[in-house]
Amino acid sequence: MTSTEELAAGTPVSPGQLIKMTIADCSAKVLQSAVRLGVFSVLADGPADAASVAEAAGLHPRLATDFLDALAALGLLERDGDSYRNAAIADAYLVQGRSGYLGGFVELTDQTLYETWNRLTDALRTGEPQRLDPDKGGFFGDKHTDPERMKRFLSGLDAFSDRMGTELADRIDWSAYRSFVDVGGARGNLAAVLVQTHPHLAASCFDLERTRPLFTEHVGRLGLTDRISFAGGDFFADPVPAADVLVLGHILHGFDDEKRKSLLRKIFDSVNPGGRVLIYDRMIDDDRSDPDRLLSSLHMRLVSETGSEYRAADCQAWLREAGFTSTSAEPFLDTHTLVIGTK
Template sequence: METTLEIAPKKVISPDHIMKIGMGFWASKTLLTAVKMDLFTKLGEDSLSREELQQSLGLHPRSSADFFDALVSLGLLHRNGKDWEEKYCNTLETSIFLVRTSPAYVGGILEMANDRMYGFWGNLEEGLRTGQPQNEIKQTGKSGFEAIYAQSDVLEQFLNGMAGAQVGNFMALANAFNFGAYRSLCDIGGANATLSICLVQSHPHLQCLSLDLPPVAPIAARNVEQAGLTGKIQIGALDFLTQPFPAAEVITMGNILHDWNLETKKMLIRKAYEALPENGALVVIENIIDDQRRENTFGLLMSLNMLIETEGGFDYTYADFNEWATEAGFHSTTKVPLAGPTSAVIAYK
C-alpha cells in the first residue's frame, strides 16, 4: 500500500517588513530632498541624462547616480536607454502630483514636511513621555500656528501644502455629497479657499463664504481671483475659537477638529449646530480612524503628528464624531469615504 505524506511548505520568517519601516526615513528623506530640489519639476515632460540632471540640480558627481537610481527603485522615476544613453524621466504619478505647474501638485505638504515636520518628529519619544508638542513652541514659546501665521512666506507654504494634500478629497466631496439641496455654505478655517473653489466649480449655484484668521485673507482672495470666482466666493476673517459662526445651510471644516482637544472639538461642533438651520448639515473632512483602530494607519500616524504639532489635538473615529454630534443636538450622522485615508463625516440638524 502506497502512502503519500504531504508536508506544508515552511513559512519563511523575515525581518524585511520591520526593516522597511525602521529604516523608512531613508526613503522618506530621499523623496523630500528631491521635492525640495524641484527635481520632478525640472524634469517635467523631458528626459535627461545623469550628467544633465546632475548639472541642473547642482549636485556633486559622487552620489548623484545613487540618488537618481534610488528614486527609480522607489518607483518615483523611470530610467530608459542603455549605458551612456540612459535618461531619467518622471513616472505618471510624479508628473501629475510632483511637477509644480500641475493643478494636482501635492509637493507643498512634502516641502513643509522637509522644512518643519521632519526635524520635529525626531522628538517623538519626548512627546510620548511628556504629552507636550515638539515643534516651534520649544524654542519660541509660541504655538506652531502662531509661528506659521507670523511669517507670510511660511504661512503661504503651509496653506499651499494643506491645499495640495486635500484637493483630491475636496473634488471627491463635490461628487459624493448632495450639494444641490443647499444654496449657502460657510467653510470654517477655509485657508486659501481651495475647498470653496472646488465646490463652486462643480456646483455653480452655491454661494460660499471662506473664513480664516486675518493674515490668510489676502492669500485666499488671490486664489479665488485666479480661479475666476470672485463673485461666487466671499472671503472673510473669523477667530472660530472666540467668535460665533455665521448662518449657512452647510458648514464645512477641513482638517480643523483634529487640531484641538476634546473640549474644543465639542465646542466647535456645538457652534456649527447653532449656526445651521433645520435640515442644515455639518461636513467635516478628516483622516477618520476606523472604529476598530486597526486599518487607517495614516489616520493614526496623523494623530501622532497632532501630538508633535499641537497642545491637545488628536484624530478620531466615526463613532467618536457620532457621539459628539449627537450630544450637540444633531439628529443623525453618516460617513462618506473620499480619497485614500480621508473621509467626510456629516451631521444633519
C-alpha cells in the same frame, strides 16, 4: 505560524521588517530632495539621460546616478538604459505648475515633520507638545507674523485642499443647497474648487481675521472675489456664519472632546434647516489597528496640547448630541473619513 510561535519552535525570524522601519525616513528624504531640486519638473517634457538631469537639477555627479536609480527603484522614475522619465504618479503629482501638484505638501513635511518627530521620546516622557519654535507657539512657529512663510505653508496645504474640494464636489449632491461655509477655510482654496465646479453655490471662508490678506490675494488671483466672501473670527468666541452646508476639514483633530462638542453645538445653530455639516479628518478606525491613522493621531498629540484623531463613531455621537437628526460615515480619499450630519 506567528513570530512568537516561530521563536518558540526555534525557527529564525527575519529582521527585514524591522530594518525597513528603521530606515523608512531615507525613502522620504529621497523624495523630498527630488522635489526641492526639481527633478520631476526637469523630466516633465520627456526622457533625459543621467548627465542631462544632473546638470539641469544641479546634482553632483558623484551621487547623481545612485540618486536617480533610487528614485526609479522607489517607483517615482522609470529607467531605460541611461534614460530616465517620470513614472505616472510623479508625472501626475510632482511636476511643478500642474493642477495636481503635491510638491508643496512634500516640502511642507520636509520643513516641519522631521525636527518635530525627532523629539518624540521627549514628548512620551513629559507629555508636553514639541514645537519647532516654543517662543512663538505652534508646531511651525507663528507663521502669521511672516507673510511669505505663511504663503509657503498654505501652498503646501493647497495640494490637499484641491483634492478634498474635488472629492467633495463630486461626492455630495449640491443641487439642493445654495450656500456653504468652509470653517477654518484659510485662503479659500477648497471653496474655490467647489464654486468652480458648482457655479450656483455662494461660498464663504470663516477664519481668523489675520488670514484675510492672504485670502484676498489668493481668491483675487483666481478671479473669484465675487463668488467667495471672507468672514473673520474665532469659531470658539464668535458666531459662525450661517449656510446650508458647513465644512470642517482638519479642524476637530486639533482639540479635545469637550471643545469638539462645543464647536459642533455652534455649528448646529449655524446650519440652515435641512442642511448638512461635512467633517473630514484622518479618523482612527474603530478597532484602532490602522498604523497610518494611529501615527496621524500621535502626530497631533506631538504638536499640540489637546489634539488627536478620533473615531468616526465618536464624531457621529457628538453630532447627534449637538442636535443633528441623522449621521453617516464613509471612506474619503483612501486616507480620510467623511462624516456627514443632517439637520
